Amino acid sequence: MFCNQCEQTAKGTGCTQIGVCGKQPDVAALQDLLIYACQGLSVAAHAVDQKGQHDEATDDFVYAAVFSTLTNVNFDAGRFPALINKAVELRECMKARAASLGASLPATPALAFAPAADIPGLVKQGEEHAINAVDPNADVQSLKQTVIYGIKGVAAYADHAAILGKRDHAVAAYIYEALAKALRTDLDLAAWVDLAMRCGQANLKAMELLDAANTGAYGHPTPTPVPIGHRKGKCILVSGHDLRDLETLLQATEGKGIDIYTHGEMLPCHGYPKLKAYKHFFGHYGTAWQNQIKEFAEFPGAILMTTNCIQKPAASYMPNIFTTGLVGWPGAVHVGNQDFSAVIERALALPGFTDDLDKGEVLVGFGHNAVMNVAGAVIDAVKAGKIRHFFLVGGCDGAKPGRNYYTEFVEKAPADTVILTLACGKFRFFDKKLGDIGGIPRLLDIGQCNDAYSAIQIALALAGAFNCGVNELPLSLILSWYEQKAVAILLTLLSLGIKDIRLGPSLPAFVTPNVLNFLVENFNIKPISTPDEDLKAILG
Template identity: 45%
Template sequence: MSMFCYQCQEAANCKGCTVKGMCGKTEDLAKAQDLLIYITKGISIFSVKARENGIVNKEVDNFIMESLFATITNANFDKNVFIERIRKGLSLREEVKQALLKANVKLSNKDENSNWLKKIFNTFGLKKEEELNLPDAAIWFSNDIKAFNEKAGKVGVLATENEDIRSLRELLTYGLKGMAAYVKHANNLGYDEEGIHAFTQKGLAATLDDSLGADELVALVLECGKFGVDAMALLDKANTSSYGNPEITKVNIGVKNNPAILISGHDLKDIEELLKQTEGTGVDVYTHSEMLPANYYPAFKKYKHLVGNYGNAWWKQNEEFQSFNGPILMTTNCIVTPRDSYKDRLYTTGVTGFEGVKHIVNGRNGESKDFSIIINQAKQCAAPKEIEKGEIVGGFAHNQVIALADKIVDAVKTGAIKRFFVMAGCDGRMKSRDYYTEFAEKLPKDAVILTAGCAKYKYNKLDLGNIGGIPRVLDAGQCNDSYSLVVIALKLKEVFELDNINDLPISYNIAWYEQKAVIVLLALLHLGVKKIHLGPTLPAFLSPNIVKVLVDNFGIAGITNADDDIKMFMEN
């Protein structure tokens, strides 16, 4: 087997990609990413111990988060970036190790309950590394590309032979990857939280611990959900403190006659800097896919050249980027193999990358990124080709919905609203995802959809009407804004004086695609939400036994067809 990857919903045959990723990831790229994750686990072995002794290396914290983020689906396809990150990771691992040696870190031998990591460090510094029984990820070293490739072939997903332990280790790892994406967006706005870094490294180190059984790993997975909630709350605070609370907004989906730049992805700091630099240049800015919710923030509404949203979810970018005519900036994951017809107009930034595509680097010493090359190119391009007309409404994040709480509660009490459906998550290429369009169309007229993420593109342009002035699709924003849906649910629980969140008239029918959806799922499980339905398929990385655990303890289930599922939801 040349490669093995099953971290996304498109895993080949619902089992795993073994020749080339459905995302376009090649064997050598997949192996480089596997090795980078392996190195982050090795760094974490030492960083966990360093933290216990008051030694915190922020460069290590940032490196681990960025590395996890860079390996999520459709984020970065540039193998050279990963080779350099592997080298940097090996250097940082040695740096943390030397800091421990310098501090002469030791532990008392009297602690009979010491876990495996403590036992290793009881004699750390007194023996040679190879005599300490350290995990290989903590000691392996090379600077040779051939050695990288050879090692990568031995440390991927299938290196864990037990299917159930492998499943739980990967579930934890993918949750950490999704959480890292949210943390890095918050970091870009100057917000951080020490505890999230500490747990991330604890979780990574735990995936190397062969003494941990299924019960211990399940506990860590649920703990990951707890920190997932913390990470989403951190990002919510960062976004709203920086740009204000999202407001109910009508967003234009047509085009104007000016040359323009299309910005996609999730990073609000990037669109802020782009809007500042394009102001007064005659160049308009349009959002795409997950950047749509930028239109809801008060701080961005003052820019008159932010003129609307162009296109749909990430997977349609090949055709939509071609017709846009101007340059496109990808700020985070969700990039696909570009066509030659627009590749020279495509730019990446942050952790995103694609070999042969121009990359905008971070500004020095906290300065803004320089988008002048994109702006200058835009001025030479034709205006976007119109692909649709009209408006869509969004901006129903928790602050806005809570402001409507009395109206919503009255609608529920009078029976005008019978049920809410959380349909957050991801969109994707599979034809089976048309299920979500059909599901939305066939829902009873007294049902309201709560959404976040690009899954909304399956139904946010349908004319589903409203209930007493309340739109039947309430879009909270990006996938990370799923936190808003949690806050809304908890507020409704409080208003209706319920003891259990599952007693609310809320059903969960979530579409997933990649690892950010995984952390949203774990966050919901941590909060005690049950009977979540996932589609269009259950994750390939969940073994039959682990699926049974989730079914027995949380009522997790898949989807069938729109008619039967609606009947099932409405009867429960």
């Protein structure tokens, strides 16, 4: 086993015995094999694309299959053989289609790969096709892995958008081209830099689609106070990212005397008008994904995991946890087809909260639409010198030491600065009372990690208002990363030419010194240092 796709990888180099995330070697091999199977499919699909044709169902499959290999999604080895075999089945369909169109296919073993008949055989094949063992040039390999990991993030957002009916084949077309090219060893560094920047642009399109999907289905988020305590009654906790799963559960529990709470990145869902209209959609419980073992053990109801962020469930709450969609953990009950009756039954059987607890509120709902509605006041405050600087402090949270930097940074940011935040990195400081500037809250929660799209739209609007480039704005990006969606977002920011990003708590293990030097020279990307040093460097 070798896996270095996340920030917490063992010793800062790679997990070789078992994943820090809990991933077993067999699952790691099966995930690599699934990527390889999707690469073979991509070779054929790219050839069909070149003839001006494509298949929407194949696009949706690839999004879901690649997403299932992202960190903290599916740890259940038994779920991967069907995906691998489906990828090969679709590959054969695409090969036949390519032939009928007169499209030529390159000579690559991935087009002839035949899956083994059992899991041990598939695991052996996966070990032979590990993502990290493709190219003899270390810098090319570094960029290949950056692109593949970025694609995993793109696929996640594209999958969410497709579930809500929003698609653009240009996203899948890029994925096919890049995954197909990742099988080659004849492309130089310049070609891989280009593919990395195009990965960022594909992710921008995927996030735009997801923004349109979420706001089209549930309305534009509006500033909303969310209780972080609880009230007496039966309860279900929803974690992950998926809005449709939450809506379906809200519909299924209406009138049943069950309150619904969010956990982790589901917190911003309280800002969507259609979702917050449900009276039993009560509040938020807990913090970020890495604290779930303690927090879930103390939750007195059922727990539904949507999309990624699952950790190994403790025995104390294993009977209470349910997975859905692409999420999987061996031994956890998996519910499909939007049927959450088992979750509801478990919630009714458990005691629920036996008292009321008021722990205050936090504000959510500052997406690009809400911020643009008060853009005039923001611009006036900047021009009047009331707002000196904006900091986007957000990204992934995690358990690795060093993330207290982000809490301290926000606490030490001067009173005439505004903190924009998104993703689960906000849980380092989401309940801080930072006050306001002329009625504008100093802490603005933009939303989930995919709502980096909102942050980009806000930055572009401000740049337009001040007639300058984004890099000339009084705006600094202080980002934390953990998994592959963060890689995709970083590539998006770089593809837009955004510079001077501070990244932490550590740099990716798959980035070689030469690739890092390229990022420093071209984008002035830098690691975080200390809050005091970074604030002084930014503000003077």
